Amino acid sequence: MKAVVCQNQQLRVADRPEPKPGKGHVLVQVLRCGICGSDLHARQHCDHLGGLMLRSGFKNPMRSSQEIVFGHEFSAEILEYGPKCSRKLPVGTRVCAVPLIRREKEIDLIGLCEEAPGAYAERMLVQESLIVAVPNGLDAERAALTEPMAVGLHAVHRGEVKKSDTAIVIGCGPVGLAVILMLRTLGVRKIVASDFSPARRELARRCGASVVVDPRENSPYTASKKSGFITDAPGMLELGVGTREKLGMLPVAWHRSWRLAEALGAAPKRPIIFECVGVPGMLQSVIDGAPLFSRVVVVGVCMQSDQIEPALAINKEIDLRFVIGYTPLEYRDTLHMIAEGKVDPLPLVTGTVGLGGVDDAFTALARPEKHVKVLIDPGSGVKVA
Structure with missing residues (x-):
């Protein structure tokens, strides 16, 4: 053989x-x-x-x-x-x-x-x-x-992306494009894709990205119009103090209103960022540029040692998740999604x-x-x- x-x-x-x-x-x-x-x-x-x-x-x-x-x-x-x-x-x-x-x-x-x-x-x-x-x-x-697309599906699941969320995909190689295809298939409407390659940016558009960015010219983190993301620490402080002041004007105890809002799911707007490049320095670049409270899903596999600045991620309260592979169920579901024409x-x-x-x-x-x-x-x- x-x-x-x-x-x-x-x-x-x-x-x-x-x-x-x-x-x-x-x-x-x-x-x-x-x-x-x-x-x-x-x-x-x-x-x-x-x-x-x-x-x-x-x-x-x-x-x-x-x-x-x-x-x-x-x-x-x-x-x-x-x-x-x-x-x-x-x-x-x-x-x-x-x-x-x-x-x-x-x-x-x-x-x-x-x-x-x-x-x-x-x-x-x-x-x-x-x-x-x-x-x-x-x-x-x-x-x-099926296999690379199942990787994309698993990454989207790990990101806990809702249809109303803004998803930002950094890197439009096979993994990034698989993530974009799965985001679009699952009904996510606001998908920002970033890549240096014009050919891959065009593929990202064909796969379902609503906004495509050349990172040499624009930041993918500010490409979504009227996002409502908090981009600096003073904005986070204003959110806390301002919310307390507004709730204090209500005829009920402010802490009860605050607890009710949290129970109903009220939270600052934040994007879900998929890092699909996997080279040294990329993760720190995401931490530098990401809005506060961002959820970052690391899909790209960096084979070398890397450095990040944890204090900056802490100050931004960034949620960092690493992913690998998929489950047998996600693999099976991916094959059927392809066979049923839901994703090509x-x-x-x-x-x-x-x-x-x-x-x-x-x-x-x-x-x-x-x-x-x-x-x-x-x-x-x-x-x-």
Whole structure:
């Protein structure tokens, strides 16, 4: 079987042994696989990422000396079941799967460790309990985008965004665009998108952003007209003192009115900010620019050590949340949202290559003006994205 392996930062097509499904496993034929930003990171920073995995408790972290087969965003077709499977779906069914696999007592990350080869291959193993049948005859390209779109859905859920909120998305790469698509799908009307790339700003507009900003020219935090956000400490003090003075003019005890207002959900207006860049300094930049009381959801994965100034975030009472992945339910729901036409992620796809074109595709993805998401078709001979 042919697969693309990464070893010592080099990508090459190699002959690999045929996967043999073990207990609870399903052998599938890969139809499409997306190249993820984490794959780009893992190629260059494999040992660093492996160290982070080890510190997080994973027993089988990747190492640059190993032959790693990337690929955790995929659609596939069932070929064969292993022992102890329920076999509820017939052979030939098109499926997607949460990229985790159980081996004995360990659960490994598919495509991010040597023991669980991913979908940069003709065939691979997945966990039967985590497969989801592709509904409504959805094409393989859109189905393969379930995984990154589920990341966007999980981030929006973690942000607890209401339809009336203002959402600000910093960075319009694949993750930021997935967040924008999910925000729009869930009915959020005020979506501000910020990116240096004109091409990606235009994609953000197509995906549903209502305001698009070049951060060299305008601040995304002030782009929403009449937002009502509090932007400085004196404004916060005026809110507290002014509210106390106004409630003191009522014919009831001011503290009872205050408690009632809080019970009814009264709170200062604030945006939900999605940081989708993941480079050193970006988080501090958000803290510097964000209005008071902002909720910041960190979706971009920064692989290096970084510094922030906690006192400024404290003075602004910024709510900082970090997210990773999604639940199996969010994954299933995302696939059905795509299949039912509620969200269309296909505009993110800017190229398709075969296994022989993966190395060049990694290079091409460094050019944001041309590429956002490149898919791999293992049966294709195309070498240029």
